[in-house]
Amino acid sequence: MYYDVIFSGFGGQGVLLIGDILAQAAMLENRHVTWMPSYGVEIRGGAASCTVVISSQKIGSPITEEPCGLLAMSKPALLKFQHKVKKGGLLVVNTSFVEPEMITREDVIKICLPASEISYRETGDYKMANAVLLGAFVSLSRVVTLQGMEEALGVFFKEEKQKLLPLMIKALQYGSEFVCAGMNGDG
Amino acid sequence: MYYDVIFSGFGGQGVLLIGDILAQAAMLENRHVTWMPSYGVEIRGGAASCTVVISSQKIGSPITEEPCGLLAMSKPALLKFQHKVKKGGLLVVNTSFVEPEMITREDVIKICLPASEISYRETGDYKMANAVLLGAFVSLSRVVTLQGMEEALGVFFKEEKQKLLPLMIKALQYGSEFVCAGMNGDG
């Protein structure tokens, strides 16, 4: 088993965090995993992204040229990475920030969801968009189980942050349900 | 033609200077020549010495393990270097500072002269002892001509120092005469 995915968006949208959570979940399921943030020159900028590689084997490169998946939370993110996604790979896009027309790839599995709105609707907070998208991504890619994800969340939301945990889980589940609903409905 | 000599004594006795003069004379006579001062660690000390190598060929090492000549102006100088002198080499010793008994080598040509007293007697100054010894050394070794020496002296005693030139020449000549007299007398 080998899966690599890029999570990308603006700084502050929490793409590094959901990468972290996914990596944690993969570890709990006894996979090999690497999490690699992007880094640039010593200059401040808005973009943020990370690459997570999950494998049943020891992982070589923590960087990927042709990811199996891309989770894009912003326009620049989509524009920068969509062409890299492997044929037949997975593309999860936050249409709260990205117009669906900007997706040019036809040879991948796409899933568009207005994650920020969903987040607000479901949790009363825009900030859980990343979890919604993560839920969708996980359900579709099945690189880890949803249960594993929830367990992983527990590692991150401890002490003062604990009150966020239920919200996070809710958002995650919603994202997942969104996908399953679609899957069931569409076929 | 190849000749190497060590000039050694206390700091202030002018051994580096007479080495310099010899080197200058050798150059004026179109020899290859090197002048190498001793140097130690970054610490102040009383000893001073230099090695002069004169040759008709390009000179390799400017340092010598087995010099043809040694000019010793102090006890430590004699003790440090006399055993190195080549068999049949030349040993010029300032007996104003060194007791002749300290010379242990029998297999070399020795010349002992109380250069400081001679200097005082001949020039009214103790400081020309180095020139007296140099005169003796040159006359015996014949590595350069006495005339060449005088010419070389001209390079060093210019402008303000010019008034020392006649004294220097006088001392040099005396040293030379001392040797010649001895040679004539002895054999």
Next chain:
Amino acid sequence: MSERKILRGCVALAEGAIAAGCRFYFGYPITPQNDIPEYLSARLPQVEGVFIQAESEIASINMLLGAAAAGARAMTSSSGPGISLMQEGLSYMAGSELPGLVVNITRIGPGLGGIAASQGDYRQATRGGGHGDYHLIVLAPNSVQEMYDLTIKAFYLADKYRNPAMILSDAILGQMKEPLSLDPPPLVLPEKPWALTGARGRKAQLIKSLYLADGEMEQHNWHLHEKYRRLEREEVLVETDLEEKMEVLLVAFGSCSRMVHSAVELARSRGIRVGFLRPVTVYPFPRQALREVSREVGKVLVVEMNTGQMWDDVRLSLYPGCRAGLLARPGGGIPAPGQILAEIENLVKAGDGIDESVYQA
């Protein structure tokens, strides 16, 4: 059972230092290694350790010299320009036989450079950037686990040999997270009778690098040299993944070796018989191991994230007749597994006797 956590490479390294009993950190900010001082500034006080942000890298290395001379396990970390500024201090530490750890999370050079991953400081690390005849002990991790393990190892070797040690890493390894087991070996801090702690109960003693008596410096240099030879005999670490009848052997270190190993897997999946050798200690370099392995394979490909620095060490090690090509990507370029694979295929096709040429990206 050992604890498993996902940590950033820099944090794993910092935890490794603490596991090794290091309680003193001196350093100056520089990207991409700031995670180390930032983490330790919070962490060290928790274990009664001392964190000092020094006024410069020169102050850092000299505080380290002092702490090491006082007998403590201590460290500093920096990157490119900062490491260059430490060269005088490193030379003094080596000359005075003081242990201590210096971490280089490299950046691009020369000059101000960029903060992307690069292996351009290999020569500086392994050849001694400071003056005089000396070497650092240089360990090059290629995983977060090794950021932890080799840090512990580095402290151990530094003390054992009374010589400064370096972790040579880069922005990829410093920033990435991987699961690791925090499974420190039992901590046994060595006796250091040579350390200066005040002359209570013994004669006053000295730590210095300058010896003045006749011939003493020469003797001291040979003494140090003998230590380096002993390191070469006893402390080489190397990872190999070999096959029968290899067509080509790949050699790489540090983060780059990760991409290379991916390429090796790719090549094998295409039926090419490829070997893999990774120096874990880049000083001492695994000359003997490489010599033996290369005896069985005619072609070697060195892959580096610089213009070809380890290449020299590889060529000095190869079995006579064996030749090494180079795939080099300096300045933040990362040799992708695909690119490496293409080179492997070229090499295999090329027939016998490859030229020692440079393959640029």
Next chain:
Amino acid sequence: MSERKILRGCVALAEGAIAAGCRFYFGYPITPQNDIPEYLSARLPQVEGVFIQAESEIASINMLLGAAAAGARAMTSSSGPGISLMQEGLSYMAGSELPGLVVNITRIGPGLGGIAASQGDYRQATRGGGHGDYHLIVLAPNSVQEMYDLTIKAFYLADKYRNPAMILSDAILGQMKEPLSLDPPPLVLPEKPWALTGARGRKAQLIKSLYLADGEMEQHNWHLHEKYRRLEREEVLVETDLEEKMEVLLVAFGSCSRMVHSAVELARSRGIRVGFLRPVTVYPFPRQALREVSREVGKVLVVEMNTGQMWDDVRLSLYPGCRAGLLARPGGGIPAPGQILAEIENLVKAGDGIDESVYQA
């Protein structure tokens, strides 16, 4: 006709700098190179030049960087520890492609070391003591005449290649006096349109080492690399004194090569057919020349005043099958001609296939 004078090596070097049009000196005292700043502090004002005693070697190298960026021929000089402190600045100069001369009248290392002659900084000089992928142009004189001539040459090469150059010398060459001809080539100072002099009559321009656009640093590194390869092709200087059917070839640089040449003469006078090869540029190293010469001789003896640093370069150059032994004297030890001769005789007697072993004093 050219003037002949007896001068001290350091003074000859200083006069060489003035003959090369250098009018700016920045430096900090350190033995055994103080003759250079002391002489120039008196001499430069006579030619309307500027002498600054900097507050440190770090200030020195950065003043040099500034003066070079302003388009001037300028220099600094130091020894061991001081040169180590300049490594960051040197890396910046190389990265920013700034010419300029750095003189290293070496001392013993590592650490404070002693001031006797040593060649222990060879690796630092030729392998880049600073961070990143770069090289200095390194010239190693072996006579007072060359202290003068190669200094002029170094300024010329530095400007031609826009790269810092180094004179790698030692206490023997710095202190000794020899006759030399002060016969400077006609002074042609090159145009430097890249220099910063204020943007009058042209667009504003920059001098920097950091390039931020995607792939730019990689490109910049390859650009520098190409410069080093060009140096290797076009600027190697080597002195040889060969014979027919040589039994052994001696390789040495700098002051050490003087003792070696004496030994070669001694050996020849005893009927041994010995060759002599001296790298004058130690970077670029005369790899090609050595390869060709070594093709005709099975045995090579490297003699160095360190624990064996150039030895690597020699072994990387040798014709396959040819082996190199080493006679090394670090820490102020001077390999006497007699000692070298003994080693030559051993080697000749030893029969075929010498081992690559170290002969210590």
Next chain:
Amino acid sequence: MALTKVFTRPDSLRDLDFHFCPGCHHGTAHRLICEAIDYHGIKKKTIGIPGVGCGVFLYNYFDLDVCEAPHGRAPAVATGFKRVLPQNIIFTYQGDGDLGSIGMSEIIHTANRGENITVFFINNSVYGMTGGQMAPTTLPGQKTTTTPYGRDFRTEGYPIRMTEMLAPLEGVAFAARVSLHTPSQVKKARKAVLRALDIQLKNGGFSFVEFLCACPTNWGLSPRQCIEKIDKEMLQAFPLGTYKDRQGS
């Protein structure tokens, strides 16, 4: 009735957006220096030397010859320039980490030599570029990424006052501390910048202007809160004023 443009970007400042964070005063300092260069009409003979810090990309914005310098060493680089080009105007632009920490030796000795250059010193009490670590000017108790428990003067010392330290040196002709947090302070700052360059033009010796600046990002404050912090805390620790002004010779 005609409208006159009474305030616009100075000519020496290129028409380019700064990369600085919102509310960062580096931009204000940039503008003031460019204004003074225009005022003195010295754009074609001025060479700028930024230290390493958030001001390092000065070359993108200033329409001048610019030379990079290693972190902390800009005054030494400037010395090299000025000795070769005594007729040119040379300035450095350095942060508090650059000038007050790693570059302490260079700034003091350059000032002491009375090197005829101008130094602009951006004191924002942190290492901005590298992510908010403690600087020599960090206030007691201030939390930074390397003083997570607040700067403890017992082990980390007190903020260093560079202007006060340099002013007494004989080589220093002009030394002033200004702030950029209100329009009236900006106006005073403008005068100090003009005066500093004027002194260099008159070969008066070393001139130095310290700017108190906000680093909203690393202070973790909104620009508005930053103004308050400067007003309440920075001004106490770093009193404004002209500490020295010697007539140029």
Next chain:
Amino acid sequence: MALTKVFTRPDSLRDLDFHFCPGCHHGTAHRLICEAIDYHGIKKKTIGIPGVGCGVFLYNYFDLDVCEAPHGRAPAVATGFKRVLPQNIIFTYQGDGDLGSIGMSEIIHTANRGENITVFFINNSVYGMTGGQMAPTTLPGQKTTTTPYGRDFRTEGYPIRMTEMLAPLEGVAFAARVSLHTPSQVKKARKAVLRALDIQLKNGGFSFVEFLCACPTNWGLSPRQCIEKIDKEMLQAFPLGTYKDRQGS
């Protein structure tokens, strides 16, 4: 009637001839420090860190643990020691080249941190060990081997007054300048040395003693003439006194 020995070499000073030149005050400084170590009874817990200069061989003379430090960096080395061994007494011994030139940054930052160590500063206005080059403390007009035409303050600056520069830093508990050129000055110097170590013993913070010293060799003067030079010139440029003395906490 019995005679009592009322003056002799201190116990911490080994029975060995100094390598210093005739009339060099390094020896006096060595003796005073050893006396103070004996007085405080701290020989077995004191560690000395000489800078590089004529005082570098301090380890030959002091019967203490001693650690070499790179030129100018003794305060950083001392910081490393003190943080590991807070109960030990740590001092540095540095020349004016070492401390005032190359080591400027280290001395200022160590003082500013209030590092609880003692620094002895030998100001002889030249680089003694390396053969008499200009130091930061060289007097205007003074000829040295690198100022053959005399130090020109217009390009080489004025002598730096380290004690005055350090005293205002909050971390500094004690800063005094003394001279060693007359017996009565030596007595005052003794008090300053005692006080400086006393402060360290009481964890009072950074203590600093500057000694005005002669370097007959490099001044080219007889010891007798040196005394005059100190009296007439050095004391003018470097006023004696205790610039700061804060009670230890």
Next chain:
Amino acid sequence: MNRIEIRDESCKGCQYCVIFCPRELVQIDKGRINALGYNPARFVDNPDRPCRGCALCAEICPDALIEVYRKEKGRS
């Protein structure tokens, strides 16, 4: 009829101009996000307390984005 012009596409919304305009004529445009991702400042003149042309806003703008236009004084 004095007025200012804000290069709002480069504005970072730091609000310094808003804080320091003595006539409160500069506001943050909450309804707009510019290309940089910020709510930019906007000049909103007010006949009751018209723009003085004092340039305090321009002086304080750290990004040098404000130009000020003033009607000529009789005398000048």
Next chain:
Amino acid sequence: MNRIEIRDESCKGCQYCVIFCPRELVQIDKGRINALGYNPARFVDNPDRPCRGCALCAEICPDALIEVYRKEKGRS
């Protein structure tokens, strides 16, 4: 009957003791050269102005070569 002892074989003849003795009881021994090559200082007591035991000579000797012996005061 106070007196001083000079370790004269280590004396460098700097003359500081000579200069500062208030009773002029220390002289340079021009007739002797010690192993270091210097004319050493010598204590020459003078009944007319005997040694005070003040130790100024010892205090000023940079080479720490002088020991001072003083007759016990009645009280101490």
